[in-house]
Amino acid sequence: MTVTGKTIKEDLSRCKAAYLKNDDLRALGMLAAALKGFVSIKLPGTERAEIESQLREAFSNISKVPRVLKLAPKGLPYLKGQEPKLFQYVAAVYRKVKEEIERESLEQMRERKLRIDQCILKGQKLLNEDNLLEAQRNFREAVSLRVDEDGLFPMLALKLMDKGHFKPSLEYLKGAIEASPDNARAYDLLVTASAKMSDPQPGLKLLDESRKKVGETPLILAATAQLKAQAGEWEAACALAGKALEASPGLDMAAKVLSKAKKAGKA
Numbered sequence: 694m695t696v697t698g699k700t701i702k703e704d705l706s707r708c709k710a711a712y713l714k715n716d717d718l719r720a721l722g723m724l725a726a727a728l729k730g731f732v733s734i735k736l737p738g739t740e741r742a743e744i745e746s747q748l749r750e751a752f753s754n755i756s757k758v759p760r761v762l763k764l765a766p767k768g769l770p771y772l773k774g775q776e777p778k779l780f781q782y783v784a785a786v787y788r789k790v791k792e793e794i795e796r797e798s799l800e801q802m803r804e805r806k807l808r809i810d811q812c813i814l815k816g817q818k819l820l821n822e823d824n825l826l827e828a829q830r831n832f833r834e835a836v837s838l839r840v841d842e843d844g845l846f847p848m849l850a851l852k853l854m855d856k857g858h859f860k861p862s863l864e865y866l867k868g869a870i871e872a873s874p875d876n877a878r879a880y881d882l883l884v885t886a887s888a889k890m891s892d893p894q895p896g897l898k899l900l901d902e903s904r905k906k907v908g909e910t911p912l913i914l915a916a917t918a919q920l921k922a923q924a925g926e927w928e929a930a931c932a933l934a935g936k937a938l939e940a941s942p943g944l945d946m947a948a949k950v951l952s953k954a955k956k957a958g959k960a
Contacts, residue, residue, distance in 0.1 A: 911941035
C-alpha cells in the first residue's frame, strides 16, 4: 500500500480508537505503523504539522497505558525530528508488550486446563462414592471452562455410563454431538445409553434438538434410525437408514439398521 499523509492519519486514528478500547497492542502497532510511514515520505508543511499534532496526542495516550509504563515508567514523550528513533523504540515496546500478553495467555490457559482436570478428578471421586449430584456439579464446571476441549463431552458421558447413570449421560452426549457432529463415537454411546435405558424417546428428543443446530447429517440420520428401531418403528427406521446411506454410502450404523430389519422380517 502506498504511504500518504492520509494513510498516516488513518493509522493514528486507529491508534486512538484502539487506545480508547483498551486494546494496548493494536494501539502500539498503529502508532509504529504511523511512525514508519511518517519517516518514509516527505510531506507538505501544513500536512506535516497536522500529523505531528496527532503524533503528540498518540504518544500522550500511549504513555498512560499501564503495560507501557511498566517498560517506560516516565512514558513515551514525542520528540519532534526524532521520529526514526521513536519508531525503533515503539516497535521494541510493541514486541515486549506482545510477549507479555502471550505469556499471560499461556499462563491463563494452563490454569484453566489444570482447573478442568481438578474438576474431573473430584467429580470421578464423588461418582465413585455414589454422590451423583455433586459429581455432576464438578463435571458441569469442567464443561463451563472448556474452550476447545471437545473430548470432554464423550469422556464425561462414558464416566457416567460406566456407573450406570445413562440418562444423566445424555447431557454430555448432546454436547459431544453439537461440538463434533462428525464424530461417530458420540452417536454410538447414545445408542448404547438408550438401549440400556430401554427408552429411546429421550435420545430421539436429543437428536431432534441437535439436528436443528448442526443440520441433518448422515450420522444423525443413522443414530435416529437406530433409536427408531429400538422403539419398534421399523418403517421410519429403514427410511432414515436409507437416507443416511444415500448421503454416506457404507455408513455402518445405518447399514446395521437395515440388516436388523431384514433379520426381523421388517424390511
